[in-house]
Amino acid sequence: MTKEHKRPDGRKNSEMRPMSAKIGVVPNADGSAMFSFGNTIAIAAVYGPRQLHPQHMQDPARGILRVNYDLLSFSVSDRKKPGPSRRSQEISKVTEWALLPVVELKEFPNTVIDVQIYIIQADAGTRTAGINAASLALAHAGIPMKNLICSVAVGKQDKELIVDLTKEEEDFEEGEGATDFAIAKIANTNEYTLLQLDGKIQPEVVKEILNLADKACDEIYEFQKKTLKESISK
Amino acid sequence: MKKITEQAPEAEEEAFSEDVPKKRKVVVPGEVIVSGEDYLPGEGAKREGNDVIATRFGLAEEAGRMIKVIAITGAFIPRRNNVVIGRVTDITFHGWLIDIDSAASGFLPLEESPRFVNKNEMDQFLAIGEVVAAKIWSVKAKGIDLAMRGKGLGKLEGGFIFRVIPNRVPRIIGREGSMINLIKDKTGCDITVGQNGWIWVKGENIDAEIKARKAIEFIADKVYVEGLTEKMEGYFENLKK
Amino acid sequence: MSSMPSSNLTIEAMKKIFAEGKRFDGRKLTELRDISITLDISNKAEGSAGVKIGKTEVLVGVKLGIGTPYPDSPDKGNLTVSGDLLPLASPRFEMGPPDFWGIELPRLVDRAVRESHMIELDKLVIEEGEKVWTVYIDIYPINDDGNLIDAATIGAIIALKNTMMPELDKDGKIDYEKKATKKFPLSKGISPISFSFFKLGNSVIMDPTREEEETCEARVTFGLSNWKDQYMINSCQKSGNTPFTKEEIGQIMDLLPKKFEEVNEKLKKFL
Numbered sequence: 060m061t062k063e064h065k066r067p068d069g070r071k072n073s074e075m076r077p078m079s080a081k082i083g084v085v086p087n088a089d090g091s092a093m094f095s096f097g098n099t100i101a102i103a104a105v106y107g108p109r110q111l112h113p114q115h116m117q118d119p120a121r122g123i124l125r126v127n128y129d130l131l132s133f134s135v136s137d138r139k140k141p142g143p144s145r146r147s148q149e150i151s152k153v154t155e156w157a158l159l160p161v162v163e164l165k166e167f168p169n170t171v172i173d174v175q176i177y178i179i180q181a182d183a184g185t186r187t188a189g190i191n192a193a194s195l196a197l198a199h200a201g202i203p204m205k206n207l208i209c210s211v212a213v214g215k216q217d218k219e220l221i222v223d224l225t226k227e228e229e230d231f232e233e234g235e236g237a238t239d240f241a242i243a244k245i246a247n248t249n250e251y252t253l254l255q256l257d258g259k260i261q262p263e264v265v266k267e268i269l270n271l272a273d274k275a276c277d278e279i280y281e282f283q284k285k286t287l288k289e290s291i292s293k
Numbered sequence: 294m295k296k297i298t299e300q301a302p303e304a305e306e307e308a309f310s311e312d313v314p315k316k317r318k319v320v321v322p323g324e325v326i327v328s329g330e331d332y333l334p335g336e337g338a339k340r341e342g343n344d345v346i347a348t349r350f351g352l353a354e355e356a357g358r359m360i361k362v363i364a365i366t367g368a369f370i371p372r373r374n375n376v377v378i379g380r381v382t383d384i385t386f387h388g389w390l391i392d393i394d395s396a397a398s399g400f401l402p403l404e405e406s407p408r409f410v411n412k413n414e415m416d417q418f419l420a421i422g423e424v425v426a427a428k429i430w431s432v433k434a435k436g437i438d439l440a441m442r443g444k445g446l447g448k449l450e451g452g453f454i455f456r457v458i459p460n461r462v463p464r465i466i467g468r469e470g471s472m473i474n475l476i477k478d479k480t481g482c483d484i485t486v487g488q489n490g491w492i493w494v495k496g497e498n499i500d501a502e503i504k505a506r507k508a509i510e511f512i513a514d515k516v517y518v519e520g521l522t523e524k525m526e527g528y529f530e531n532l533k534k
Numbered sequence: 535m536s537s538m539p540s541s542n543l544t545i546e547a548m549k550k551i552f553a554e555g556k557r558f559d560g561r562k563l564t565e566l567r568d569i570s571i572t573l574d575i576s577n578k579a580e581g582s583a584g585v586k587i588g589k590t591e592v593l594v595g596v597k598l599g600i601g602t603p604y605p606d607s608p609d610k611g612n613l614t615v616s617g618d619l620l621p622l623a624s625p626r627f628e629m630g631p632p633d634f635w636g637i638e639l640p641r642l643v644d645r646a647v648r649e650s651h652m653i654e655l656d657k658l659v660i661e662e663g664e665k666v667w668t669v670y671i672d673i674y675p676i677n678d679d680g681n682l683i684d685a686a687t688i689g690a691i692i693a694l695k696n697t698m699m700p701e702l703d704k705d706g707k708i709d710y711e712k713k714a715t716k717k718f719p720l721s722k723g724i725s726p727i728s729f730s731f732f733k734l735g736n737s738v739i740m741d742p743t744r745e746e747e748e749t750c751e752a753r754v755t756f757g758l759s760n761w762k763d764q765y766m767i768n769s770c771q772k773s774g775n776t777p778f779t780k781e782e783i784g785q786i787m788d789l790l791p792k793k794f795e796e797v798n799e800k801l802k803k804f805l
Contacts, residue, residue, distance in 0.1 A: 085677045086589050087624050087744075089368045098577060102676070104622040108368055108396040109537070119434055127621065127629060132672040133579035133595025136710040141616050141672065161322070163348065168434045170396035175622035177674070179593065180576040198322055198350040201367025201460070203337075205348070206323030246323060287350055288319045291365065380541045394538045422542040453547030455558075455745070456536050490536075493543075499551050503558060 064219045067227050068097075075211065075223040075275055078282050080192070082199050082290035090200025092286075094192035096211075096223055098182035103192035105200040107172035122167035126155040128176040128189050135181045150186045151176075157190050157210065157243040157253035163203040172202060183226040183239075184212045190243050190253065191279060198287055207283050209276035210243035210253060213268050215260055220268050222275050235259050242272045246280040249273075317354050320347040326360050337362025369395045369459040369489040371437050375429045376446070378454055378487035379439075381422060384415050391425060391439060394456070394489050401427060401439045407447060424449045426485045426493065445485055452483065452495025455506060457513035459490035464521060465512055471522055472512065479529045480505040504532070537625035540749045545734075548749045552737035559743065564789060566741045566797070569688070571804050573696055581697025581718065583804070585689040587741065589679035594671065594689030596697045596718075600660065600708065601668040611658025611666040615644035617673030617686065624678040624744070640673055642728065642771055643687050646757025647671070649768035650726035652694065657719035660706070667699075680747040681740075683755055687728035688797075692804045694720060725805050726759040726768060727797050731786055733774075738782055740793070751776040754786070758794050765791050 064072055076097030085091035088104035095101065111117050129147040130139050143151075154176065162172065174196065176189040190210035197204060214224045217234030224239055231237040238258025244251045251269075260268070320326055325344045334340045337349045338360045347353060351362040371377070371393065379393035391399035401419075403410065405427075410418045419425065426446050427439040441447055457465065466473050466486055477484050482496035482505040492509060496502040508528065512521065555563055567588035575584040579595035601612055617640035619627040627636075647653065658667035671693070673686045698714035731738050732750040742750060752774030756767050767790070772778060798805075 085622060086679070087677050088622070090366060100576075102622070106368075106621075106625055108370075109625070110396050110398070131576070131593065131595065131674055132616070132670065133576050133582055133597050136578050138597035138599060138670055138672075141618055167396065173621065175620065177620065177622060180578055199366055201349055201351065201364035203348045204322035204350075207321060284321050284324070287321050291319050291352075380538055392538050394536050420542075422539075424541045424543045449543060451543070453544045454541055455544075456538075491538075499554055499556060502547075503551075503556065503560075506558060 064216075064221075066221065068225065072219055072221045073271055073274065075278065076225070078279070080195060080282065080286040082195060082286060088196070088200070090196045090198065090202070092192045092195035092199060094188050094195060096184050096188050097225065098180055099178070099184045099188045100180040101176060101178050101185065101188035101192040103174060103176045103189065103196040105172065105174050105193070105196040105202065107200070107202075108167040108170035109173070111169065111171035117169040119168050120165070122164040122170040122172055124155055124159055124162055124164060124172050124174065126151045126158065126174045126176065126193070128154050128178075128186065130178045130181060130185065134178045150189070153253055153255060154186060154190055154193065158193055158197065158208055160250070160252050161205040161208055161245055162197065163205065166203055172197075172200075181226075183224050183229050184241075186210070186253075186255075187212050187241055187243070191283065195283055195286060199290070205245070206248070207246045207280060208243050208252060209246050209279040209283065210241070211272055211275045211279060212239055212241045213272045213275070214239045215258065215264065215268070220264070220271055222271055240265075240268060240272075242269070242276075244273075244276055246276070246283075317352050319351070320353040320362060321350050322347055326353045326362070327355070331358055333359045335359045335361030337364065364460050366458060366460060369393075371395050371397065371429055371432050371489070373429055373432055375488035376426060376485070377429060377439075377489040378424060378426050378449070378485065378491035378493055379489070380424055381419050383421065384419075386412070389415070389419050391427065393437065393439075393487075394491060395437070397432070397435070397437050399427070399429075399437045399439045401425065401441060405439065405441045407441065419448060424454055424493070426487065449485070449493050449495075452493055452502065454491050454493045456490050457492060457509065459488065461513040462486055462488055462490060464515075465492070465509055467522060472525065475522065475525055475529075476505055476508050480508070484509075540745075544745075545749045548746065549735040549737070552734055552739060557739070557746070561741075563737060563739045564793070566793075569797070569800050571688075571692060571801070573692070573804065579693070580700060580714070581693045581695075583689050583692040583696065584676075585685045585692070587681055587685045587688075588743065589677055590681055590685050590744075591676040592682060592685045592689050593674045593676055594686065594693045596693045597670040597672070598697075598700055598708075598718075599668045599670060600665060600706075603659070603663065603666040607655075608663040609659055610655040611653075612668040613644070613648055613653060613655065613671070614668060615640045615647065615671045615673070615690070617643070617675075619678075619682075620674055620676070623675040627678070638771075638773065639683055639686060640671075642683050642755055642757070642769070643671070643673060643690050645769035645771075646687050646726045646728050646759075647690055647694070649757065650724050650759035650761075650766075651721055652691065652724045652726055652759070654719035654721055665706075678744055680742040680744040681730060683730050684728045684741065687726065687757070688801065691725050691727070692801065694718065695725070695805050724759050724761065725798065725801070726757050727794055728755055728757050729790060729793055730755040731778075733776055733778060733782070738778075738786070750774070752778065754778055754783075756786070756790060758790055760794075765794060
């Protein structure tokens with residue numbers, strides 16, 4: 060009998076960190092939400108559909124989804140200098156692609172829907188927490204959507220397949236090292252809208268790890284749904 | 294001179310009813326509301342095979358066979374025949390550019406002024422920064438055309454304007470205006486409610502105006518409450534004490 | 535939320551309301567909204583706080599880094615206050631380089647903190663002339679419902695009061711794994727607080743909502759602190775087109791000590 064792999068915080072391999080979320084954290088926004096995985100905390104605010112300037116950026120066929128993701132300076136141990144970094148620019152773009160397929164942009168030609176995501180406290184999984192927060196914020200903003208988007212990072216520590224890595228787990232170096240695989244999908248489907256991987260993982264293992272991601276996303280979906288419903292107080 | 298003719302029949306207002314109990318539940322995008330061939334998907338819903346699913350977050354409402362999802366938050370989506378309140382941002386050769394707090398700008402053509410206005414006197418009729426109540430005549434990709442003939446429309450003078458979340462406007466107006474009339478009655482104020490969430494209040498004195506605003510904000514805060522009109526009667530009674 | 539600028543109507547109505555000593559939310563002209571504080575909004579900061587004044591919310595974090603001293607102060611640590619008007623916080627804030635208001639906010643907080651000598655910069659030297667601690671205070675509004683400057687200053691001083699010095703490893707680099715045990719060097723009993731006064735017509739108000747602030751024509755902000763049992767004004771800046779009269783400044787001077795005590799009392803348990 061193999062011993063159950065012990066993760067530093069005592070979680071089982073397939074266990075996510077405790078999630079928490081809150082709707083409406085930015086009253087000025089059309090929609091907003093906070094979402095956290097354990098110690099990773101993200102907030103997202105949605106403004107739109109609203110006017111897009113300059114005019115030449117407007118698309119007469121559909122609205123534009125514009126995502127801006129960044130870390131607050133004090134969200135990480137080594138202070139991040141204010142201003143967009145290449146990393147944040149890349150994450151902004153892949154987040155846009157992660158959310159785009161479910162947003163019904165054809166209904167809003169010539170407009171923009173702005174999604175602002177900021178990480179207040181970072182302990183790995185920041186882009187996945189950001190996507191979950193953005194999904195909630197878009198729904199809260201009443202934007203027509205096909206579905207919610209769920210996102211989680213799955214990974215591998217040497218040979219162990221794990222869900223929702225902490226920074227400590229991302230930095231693991233023994234054996235095959237750590238693999239970190241951020242995914243996002245359209246809830247209750249088999250369509251993945253975000254796929255980003257770093258590490259060392261065999262192709263056949265990828266198939267297995269996606270199953271773990273699917274299960275985690277099912278949980279995340281139920282949690283997002285519950286959070287949205289409970290935000291309506293009688 | 295181009296004359297803008299009277300509107301087509303009234304656009305269907307968001308159904309607001311606290312008296313007829315309709316089945317309502319909170320739904321998220323992509324969620325199945327009901328299953329069955331008989332149902333008709335209305336606004337905020339669509340059919341997928343046997344299911345009617347929600348296309349936005351809101352309150353799913355079943356009215357007979359029609360299923361729709363009422364949005365409770367979000368930006369204002371302009372529709373033809375909406376009454377809106379806006380602020381003049383610019384004057385061009387042909388009319389006034391009006392900010393109606395939506396993704397597209399509003400435009401009020403010169404011909405729409407209630408009396409003849411000379412091209413050189415346009416800012417004397419409506420200057421930048423002034424406020425109008427207007428009706429949306431048409432919604433085009435590049436902009437929204439406004440018209441200003443009709444009861445309660447025109448340049449607004451005196452009083453003040455403030456904003457509530459646009460989706461709350463139906464409950465501020467109430468069934469056939471019952472709620473807004475109650476507020477007008479109890480405060481003695483003139484009130485024009487814009488579908489874009491902007492509301493104009495003018496009263497005999499500041500206290501009356503503040504009272505009206507507070508009452509409206511109180512209602513706008515509640516997402517859905519049964520018997521809201523009765524509650525508001527009680528609200529005003531309590532203020533007297 | 536709306537990005538529509540104030541209409542002439544509303545500006546006139548505000549003038550009338552303020553002239554009667556009233557406000558839409560029922561407050562008096564110099565009455566402040568409720569303040570609520572959350573400590574440790576980021577466990578990666580050496581000190582951090584979230585401040586809510588009414589619906590206005592600002593997050594402030596303190597980070598400490600190792601750097602070289604400025605040439606004209608080889609025996610002092612460095613202080614840098616930055617901030618960003620995040621587009622998240624208001625439909626009026628845009629992406630891109632900061633506009634004047636985005637530049638002014640951290641500068642005002644900087645002067646209120648620096649001129650009060652709240653931070654004992656001379657105790658932040660590691661090797662005189664060579665290596666010093668740099669204190670970074672970063673300010674992020676999360677929701678702008680008016681009066682960001684005062685909220686940000688409160689956030690900064692509470693974050694500082696709850697800052698711990700990071701431990702160094704044997705190579706003199708910061709070791710974030712080691713538990714911090716030393717308190718950040720602060721002058722005893724000094725807590726600067728900023729008070730902004732906004733003017734519309736002939737009325738002067740405090741702690742405006744965004745709607746009120748957008749109608750106002752001018753603002754003057756004072757940084758105030760306690761020094762040897764006296765109230766001292768450490769910094770001041772007037773912004774906007776309209777002048778303040780001598781009488782108005784006089785009235786503000788009379789009001790400041792009372793307001794200082796009022797806010798100090800509310801924040802006592804965090805300081």
